[in-house]
Amino acid sequence: MDRRSFLAAAGGTGLSALAGAAVFQQWQEVTPRVHYPGRAEGHYLRERGALPAPSNVIDTDVVILGSGIAGLAAAWQLNRDGHRGALMIDGPQPFGNAAGGHFGELAYPTGGHYLPLPSPESRHVREILFDLGIIVRDPYADKPHYDERYVLHGPEERLLFNGAWQDGFIPTEGVGEAELAEHRRFFAEVERLRALRGSDGRRIFVFPTTESSLDPAFDALDGITLKQWLDENGYTSPTLHWYLNYCCRDDYGTRYDKVSAWAGLHYYCSRWGQAANAGDGAWLTWPGGMAPVAEALAAKSGIRRQAGTAVSLKRRGAGVEALCFTLENGVARSYVVRARKAICAMPLYVAARVVESIREYGFDPKLHTPSYAPWMVANFLMKDFPAELPDAPLAWDNVVYQEPGLGYVVSTHQDIRVRPPEKTVFSAYVALSDRTPDEARKWMMKASADDLVALASADLKAAYGWKFAPCVERVDITLRGHAMAVPLPGFRANAGLKALRDADGPVVFAHADLSGFSVFEEAAWWGCRAAKKVIA
Structure with missing residues (x-):
């Protein structure tokens, strides 16, 4: 692979542009390692x-x-x-x-980089986690006790929206009351569906999915996309639509106007595991x-x-x-x-x-044979932490309000509260959902090192500008052309x-x-x- 300089265009003019150019002149050349499993x-x-x-x-x-x-x-x-x-x-x-x-x-x-707390129906997951010592007590209780080393601590997640970081992934800062009301209405509906049971007494959305209700009244959800469901139920908020599209791309590798509404709602309604020593909806990560x-x-x-x-x-x-x-x-x-x-x-x-x-x-x-979504994971070895915006501490998962990137995860997040590391790894995820799976796979095969790193670093450049590049020491990119099966309408x-x-x-x-x-x-x-x- 040709050696290359990992340079981002320095934005702005005057002193900031000159400073960016000076940094880039000193930037060491980086040869990304690219892996194509299989x-x-x-x-x-x-x-x-x-x-x-x-x-x-x-x-x-x-x-x-x-x-x-x-x-x-x-x-x-x-x-x-x-x-x-x-x-x-x-x-x-x-x-x-x-x-x-x-x-x-x-x-x-x-x-994959995390595991949601398993609900009681996911007894097999709880048994595995208990045997591995990740659950330390009461694996079958409503709220098991987990090894705190693996329970994600705050700050958990943040979103770069309109040039500023905010807590959580669904935009709220600078969003009008009408949109916020739609957010609340959607999550209230999630709570209703989460508790809903079919005529056979089973919950509608659980893990494993074979334990979900077979009540035919809910089959229609698998006949339409999540976007269609939102439109049919009067959800017009652009920020809500962006958020739900992001979640489908993150979990299924494909946009919400392609994913079955049953699968899209399952994303939210099935995950309600609790812990004795963590808040509701907590995650496990390593x-x-x-x-x-x-x-x-x-x-x-x-x-x-x-x-x-x-x-x-x-x-x-x-x-x-x-x-x-x-x-x-x-x-x-x-x-x-x-x-x-x-x-x-x-x-x-x-x-x-x-x-x-x-x-x-x-x-x-x-x-x-299911349709498969391609996926890219790029790991940037950081020899220093790039400077953050004021009052915007680095989180475990950091997402930018754009597509096709899915943001970046900080591998040393769980260690920071114990001893801040000298170096870290930023893991950037990209679902190539802005094109068809076939187009994405063809692009992966032909893309140059420059092309791959440019796409992988798009969210990081949006977050840090020219200050990101000088902090990078090495880059490791994994391309998965058939990363995951996609639950298109009718998959059930x-x-x-x-x-x-x-x-x-x-x-x-x-x-x-x-x-x-x-x-x-x-x-x-x-x-x-x-x-x-x-x-x-």
Whole structure:
């Protein structure tokens, strides 16, 4: 990759412009490291065709294909239920969307970076967190007691709106009373829907979504977009629309005029977990995002792990056979895994190519494969903290009122109250929701280092101007072309997803894609379910 100078245009004229130019002249060149998880393996298979003959055969009782949260939860459940004969094939990137990295001792996320407090229905999440020591007491109580090191402390979040920082993400400063009244009306409706139960006695919106009410009276919400629902219910506030669009882009990678209204409302109405030692709606977070949780799950499960990516999975007699390969410096090596059962914990767009005769399970790839949103995470190693605006302390999550950026998270936030660090990492998230997913993926493949860093730093430049660049020491960018399944209208009626959820034989499936959208609670649910199937 060509070396480059990470320079932002200095705004203004006179002394401020001259100061900016002087800083840029002294700015060291930075070569961003760019990661494309899975791209090398995919290109190898497309361009070179057949793999070399397998070098060995591995026999095991259960093979788990994929090491994301679903695969890890399956491994954890197997161990919890006394099963020890399992092997995990990591896939192209260990831990998938829960992966992270390090700049020396400073950890950072390359995927998810927080977990909401689980509600009582998310019993499986509470069991996992209790086993990992994140919940320290009363895991099944209305308000469990959490390890305070992981409960997010303030200032939690702020929004740059009209040139000034304000607390929270929904604009309130300088917003008229009519708009504020709409804000209040929307959140009152959220409270009503949160407590609402269908004719079957179940809540309408819960995690896991399979426990949500099946009352057909609410099916109509999955037939329209969230924006349509807002319009139909008389919500016209531009700031409310911006906020709800931001939340859909943040959780689903796609705009609110594309996301199912059922999924859009689920974002708010399902998350009401409480804690004995934190306020309502608190979050759990770690400097490395969800990577420490993934690492702890892998360690707690005791799972035997093998590097490699599955190319094919087929039934063989009463069991299964998986062909896998590794790729190092352009050299491929293949091996075969034979097992009694396989847990396919891969995204469905991958499983559709790997699982032989997947149509026999009731899943037609052309009809049932979800749409996927691309995602970019850029981690900036900061050798100093850029100066903040007066009376605007740095928060954990910092968002700018613009698109397509999603703001930036401060990896050392939990440590600042203990000992302010000399360096930190700003993790900037971008959902390329300003274009179609196909257009975004094509752009990712062709974008130069300059293009990538310019987009990744847009929110940071908006927040700090030319003062941001001199504080940056290194940049690490992760591009995920198929980061998450998107819950488009009609996703809850996807017959192919239901067929894979119900599959029970030599091959069972476990991934958040089975729910139609990508969140920890859903991935963990399907992993635990799959483990119980293979044991039964």
